[in-house]
Amino acid sequence: MTDLIDGKAFAEGLRSRVGELAAAFTAQTGRKAGLAVVLVGEDPASQVYVRNKGKQTVACGMASFEHKLPAETSEADLLAVVEALNADPLVDGILVQLPLPAHIDEQKVIATINPDKDVDGFHVVNAGRLAVGLPGFVPCTPLGCVMLLKDRLGSLSGLDAVVIGRSNIVGKPMAQLLIAESCTVTVAHSRTKNLAEVVRRADIVVAAVGRAEMVKGDWIKPGATVIDVGINRVPVPASAGSEGKTRLVGDVDFASCQGIAGAITPVPGGVGPMTIAVLLRNTLVAAHRNSGLALAPDAI
Numbered sequence: 001m002t003d004l005i006d007g008k009a010f011a012e013g014l015r016s017r018v019g020e021l022a023a024a025f026t027a028q029t030g031r032k033a034g035l036a037v038v039l040v041g042e043d044p045a046s047q048v049y050v051r052n053k054g055k056q057t058v059a060c061g062m063a064s065f066e067h068k069l070p071a072e073t074s075e076a077d078l079l080a081v082v083e084a085l086n087a088d089p090l091v092d093g094i095l096v097q098l099p100l101p102a103h104i105d106e107q108k109v110i111a112t113i114n115p116d117k118d119v120d121g122f123h124v125v126n127a128g129r130l131a132v133g134l135p136g137f138v139p140c141t142p143l144g145c146v147m148l149l150k151d152r153l154g155s156l157s158g159l160d161a162v163v164i165g166r167s168n169i170v171g172k173p174m175a176q177l178l179i180a181e182s183c184t185v186t187v188a189h190s191r192t193k194n195l196a197e198v199v200r201r202a203d204i205v206v207a208a209v210g211r212a213e214m215v216k217g218d219w220i221k222p223g224a225t226v227i228d229v230g231i232n233r234v235p236v237p238a239s240a241g242s243e244g245k246t247r248l249v250g251d252v253d254f255a256s257c258q259g260i261a262g263a264i265t266p267v268p269g270g271v272g273p274m275t276i277a278v279l280l281r282n283t284l285v286a287a288h289r290n291s292g293l294a295l296a297p298d299a300i
Contacts, residue, residue: 007269021284035280041070117286233247
């Protein structure tokens with residue numbers, strides 16, 4: 001039987017711990033930990049995501065600073081906003097919501113964020129810190145995946161892991177985190193030869209390739225733990241009243257993996273809820289570092 005890994009429940013517990021520590025931080029410093037989110041344009045999905053971040057930030061007892069800029073905002077004006085946030089002592093974490101309008105260089109904007117306020121973990125300095133094992137900020141989704149894996153499996157040492165996908169946001173940092181946990185890691189992707197055979201030997205499979213239901217049940221080693229990072233919207237099968245409707249699926253064919261995998265994250269309700277919860281965790285860590293306060297590594 002395949003167990004479901006409940007990311008929603010884990011995220012609720014993480015947010016609760018963040019809230020308790022955020023209250024202690026406020027009592028100690030006289031201010032709230034602060035997260036600034038910058039949104040350029042009116043992308044509907046980004047607007048919903050930013051709104052949810054703001055609500056959850058406030059619910060955890062932290063300060064939320066939202067900067068909503070029109071789509072025609074120049075790159076220079078956006079960089080000026082980021083520089084102002086870098087200099088603001090009340091702002092501990094800065095997140096510029098992606099994607100940005102086409103006329104703005106995303107990498108230039110990310111590079112302008114102070115690495116010690118880069119709670120998204122996208123700055124090249126934080127990527128380098130992760131690669132060599134120094135303290136820094138890790139992208140929220142892969143860090144959330146590792147939290148779910150360790151909660152499920154305990155020590156990951158010696159396990160064979162396959163990460164499908166090589167993006168800077170998920171695939172590459174996921175591999176680095178698993179290496180740090182002493183896994184044997186293979187990074188696979190759409191051009192990997194005999195991909196199914198590569199995946200089939202893994203104790204841990206992390207699917208982050210962006211292709212709906214690509215990973216089939218016969219790719220999975222019996223008893224393996226499957227983490228599905230994918231979020232894909234596909235048409236609902238044609239039936240009475242369903243025309244034009246869609247549903248969310250992951251990169252893993254959930255139905256065919258049930259009964260083969262030992263445990264699997266569902267979509268939705270698996271990895272997704274972890275992303276904002278880890279963002280709040282990273283913001284609180286940044287607040288402690290920026291204030292010169294110690295925070296136990298296992299506190300959150």
